[in-house]
Amino acid sequence: MRNHVHETLSEKMEKTLSVLKEELNHIRAGRANPLILDKVKVEYYGAETPIKQLASVSVPEPRILQIQPYDASILKDIEKAIQIADLGINPSNDGKMLRLIIPMLTEERRKDLQKLIKKLGEDAKVALRNERRDALEHLKKMEKAKEISEDDLVSGEKEVQKMVDEYVAHIDQSVTKKAEEIMEV
Known part of the structure; x- marks a missing residue:
């Protein structure tokens, strides 16, 4: 017992x-960490969906997150969701993928x-x-x-x-x- x-x-x-x-x-530590996107949800076919289910997220450089959507038509939606999430990072959109440059602390x-x-x-x-x-x-x-x-x-x-x-x-x-x-x- x-x-x-x-x-x-x-x-x-x-x-x-x-x-x-x-x-x-x-907690954002001044270096790229895909986990900061975990709470960001994107409206996708009527459901709030995590970014990692809609795109591949990679770290090509220590302070850059790269987001490549599996479906190019949702690139703008992902960008908007990141802006709304107020992470303090503005994504740059090249039409194919998003890049998040993590600012120095x-x-x-x-x-x-x-x-x-x-x-x-x-x-x-x-x-x-x-x-x-x-x-x-x-x-x-x-x-x-x-x-x-x-x-x-x-x-x-x-x-x-x-x-x-x-x-x-x-x-x-x-x-x-x-x-x-x-x-x-």
């Missing part, structure tokens, strides 16, 4: 970590992005602490209901803390990696 608590906690913490990594991937923008990255990391840690609290409460209820012994409760609490510490380390590692990426461009 105690293992169920740990499995549930592990799933929740894994989700928290994956959400953080996804949010970090969408200013020192001020780098500092702002580092603050954002740190805040995202702190938010993820708060979520972990909430998940830890819920797991500990569940273990205490189980002990009160005589489903587990007092010794099981103590060892379960230690296991929960160990799991949280591991995920906090993963969060710190992800935040540090992204912050370094911002500064090195």
Whole structure:
């Protein structure tokens, strides 16, 4: 029964970590990264469709994203969707493909992005602490209901803390990696 608590906690913490990594991937770091287009949707035959389903996206140079639609007739629609998405990048259209030139980051923008990255990391840690609290409460209820012994409760609490510490380390590692990426461009 105690293992169920740990499995549930592990799933929740894994989700928290994956959400953080996804949010970090969408922060533009001054170099071309196709992931910045993930949230951009294009109206295609009445459905909101991700760009990566409508075009090949490549990185021919470190600061250039190239978008080659599979159907040339939707080039303007993709261009419009990118402009509406407010990525801070204006696509250049040569009639066959789009090129997005990623601007260099200013020192001020780098500092702002580092603050954002740190805040995202702190938010993820708060979520972990909430998940830890819920797991500990569940273990205490189980002990009160005589489903587990007092010794099981103590060892379960230690296991929960160990799991949280591991995920906090993963969060710190992800935040540090992204912050370094911002500064090195």
